[in-house]
Amino acid sequence: xxxxxxxxxxxxxxxxxxxxxxxxxxxxxxxxxxxxxxxxxxxxxxxxxxxxxxxxxxxxxxxxxxxxxxxxxxxxxxxxxxxxxxxxxxxxxxxxxxxxxxxxxxxxxxxxxxxxxxxxxxxxxxxxxxxxxxxxxxxxxxxxxxxxxxxxxxxxxxxxxxxxxxxxxxxxxxxxxxxxxxxxxxxxxxxxxxxxxxxxxxxxxxxxxxxxxxxxxxxxxxxxxxxxxxxxxxxxxxxxxxxxxxxxxxxxxxxxxxxxxxxxxxxxxxxxxxxxxxxxxxxxxxxxxxxxxxxxxxxxxxxxxxxxxxxxxxxxxxxxxxxxxxxxxxxxxxxxxxxxxxxxxxxxxxxxxxxxxxxxxxxxxxxxxxxxxxxxxxxxxxxxxxxxxxxxxxxxxxxxxxxxxxxxxxxxxxxxxxxxxxxxxxxxxxxxxxxxx
Amino acid sequence: xxxxxxxxxxxxxxxxxxxxxxxxxxxxxxxxxxxxxxxxxxxxxxxxxxxxxxxxxxxxxxxxxxxxxxxxxxxxxxxxxxxxxxxxxxxxxxxxx
Numbered sequence: 104x105x106x107x108x109x110x111x112x113x114x115x116x117x118x119x120x121x122x123x124x125x126x127x128x129x130x131x132x133x134x135x136x137x138x139x140x141x142x143x144x145x146x147x148x149x150x151x152x153x154x155x156x157x158x159x160x161x162x163x164x165x166x167x168x169x170x171x172x173x174x175x176x177x178x179x180x181x182x183x184x185x186x187x188x189x190x191x192x193x194x195x196x197x198x199x200x201x202x203x204x205x206x207x208x209x210x211x212x213x214x215x216x217x218x219x220x221x222x223x224x225x226x227x228x229x230x231x232x233x234x235x236x237x238x239x240x241x242x243x244x245x246x247x248x249x250x251x252x253x254x255x256x257x258x259x260x261x262x263x264x265x266x267x268x269x270x271x272x273x274x275x276x277x278x279x280x281x282x283x284x285x286x287x288x289x290x291x292x293x294x295x296x297x298x299x300x301x302x303x304x305x306x307x308x309x310x311x312x313x314x315x316x317x318x319x320x321x322x323x324x325x326x327x328x329x330x331x332x333x334x335x336x337x338x339x340x341x342x343x344x345x346x347x348x349x350x351x352x353x354x355x356x357x358x359x360x361x362x363x364x365x366x367x368x369x370x371x372x373x374x375x376x377x378x379x380x381x382x383x384x385x386x387x388x389x390x391x392x393x394x395x396x397x398x399x400x401x402x403x404x405x406x407x408x409x410x411x412x413x414x415x416x417x418x419x420x421x422x423x424x425x426x427x428x429x430x431x432x433x434x435x436x437x438x439x440x441x442x443x444x445x446x447x448x449x450x451x452x453x454x455x456x457x458x459x460x461x462x463x464x465x466x467x468x469x470x471x472x473x474x475x476x477x478x479x480x481x482x483x484x485x486x487x488x489x490x491x492x493x494x495x496x497x498x499x500x501x502x503x504x505x506x507x508x509x510x511x512x513x514x515x516x517x518x519x520x521x522x523x524x525x526x527x528x529x530x531x532x533x534x535x536x537x538x539x540x
Numbered sequence: 541x542x543x544x545x546x547x548x549x550x551x552x553x554x555x556x557x558x559x560x561x562x563x564x565x566x567x568x569x570x571x572x573x574x575x576x577x578x579x580x581x582x583x584x585x586x587x588x589x590x591x592x593x594x595x596x597x598x599x600x601x602x603x604x605x606x607x608x609x610x611x612x613x614x615x616x617x618x619x620x621x622x623x624x625x626x627x628x629x630x631x632x633x634x635x636x637x
Contacts, residue, residue, distance in 0.1 A: 211636045348613060385586035
């Protein structure tokens with residue numbers, strides 16, 4: 104089989120945000136695209152932290168916000184630092200985020216992924232669901248020439264294959280393009296979607312109409328490195344945790360027990376009173392960022408989205424869907440140009456990497472490459488949450504008739520109690536400044 | 541430790557939709573597990589599908605699998621878990637993921 108005999112110009116594996124964006128870009132450039140999805144519908148296998156930052160959709164559709172299947176637009180965003188008995192919350196809201204082009208939206212992936220795949224189909228891509236791509240097909244030189252699927256006569260050929268098959272990245276791993284999966288590079292996200300009447304959600308979270316809130320949580324994960332999140336949908340709220348995989352495995356604590364403990368925290372429980380579970384779910388998250396990313400282009404093959412570890416896990420930013428869409432569009436565009444030039448070798452597809460470096464996908468990842476390690480570091484995870492809560496508590500505790508201590512005295516006292524050396528504290532602050540500058 | 545009504549895992553799992561296929565997409569070789577002192581899969585699998593048996597092995601059922609990959613990533617024994625996706629259209633169906 105030669106390249107020119109290929110059945111399709113491109114086969115995209117996985118109709119998640121990366122795959123649908125890639126298929127859309129290829130179809131719009133006039134190429135034949137097969138978009139394969141192993142679920143019964145796009146989104147059936149997908150779980151995430153609940154918020155999509157949609158500006159990347161400007162490249163998909165003008166005024167996308169008028170038809171995207173949104174739950175709520177996030178106008179209020181809070182960061183909560185928890186200990187067992189304390190909570191420090193920084194709470195921000197903006198009216199600007201409540202009107203177009205908006206900032207973040209909550210959405211269910213079954214709705215969003217189906218919508219985005221529909222855009223690819225409208226552009227001319229052929230979507231086939233309920234079909235697993237089990238292996239890459241390669242010629243004698245090792246070049247990828249198609250995929251094998253779990254259907255009768257299931258060898259399909261293409262000039263380019265774009266693997267957007269998610270965090271396990273089975274296609275590229277089996278072929279040796281991606282090294283074996285390391286638990287240390289992954290976190291387990293587990294969440295409960297909880298039913299509450301819409302007006303109860305509005306009242307408890309201080310929202311109205313289609314306004315939404317998103318809270319990220321540091322601490323409250325049973326001593327396992329990670330974090331939590333709580334956000335509003337139309338008539339449900341989602342509470343979830345993200346847990347370092349090696350630490351979860353070593354903890355002896357079950358994931359649902361971590362959520363149960365967080366649910367019972369006094370700062371969280373008041374939001375959830377009377378709620379019933381609508382759906383429990385879990386998914387792995389690639390958290391290692393830039394330094395763990397595999398090579399992204401090969402002869403006849405591109406990798407995009409979580410299959411290439413593209414979720415940005417940088418503490419206050421946990422973003423994946425926008426990175427997947429940005430990478431998918433770039434992959435589809437680069438594949439289209441390579442097909443037109445008649446060269447889909449690794450060299451011909453190198454425009455993909457250049458496009459990613461020129462836009463936010465690799466620029467953000469590269470700039471924040473040290474953030475995942477900082478966010479998961481021991482002091483930040485286990486010492487600073489209680490350190491900062493105790494500092495604020497002593498600041499606001501009125502100790503009459505003892506005179507008020509000065510802030511520096513308080514800081515030194517709290518540091519001593521938590522065995523935090525000032526040297527380490529200053530060092531960590533400087534490190535954070537360097538990581539996020 | 542706070543007092544709270546713990547929802548048993550079975551209650552949570554009953555909220556999840558599955559289209560169970562005939563083929564077991566994950567196979568666990570319990571004879572390998574018998575030599576494993578950690579058995580991290582028992583702790584980490586979010587669906588709680590790995591159960592210790594009285595003889596020190598592992599009992600596994602693929603039917604309510606989230607297809608997440610946690611088990612093979614935390615497993616430290618070569619060859620204990622053979623991991624694939626269910627056949628097309630089968631397996632977990634998340635509606636609010």
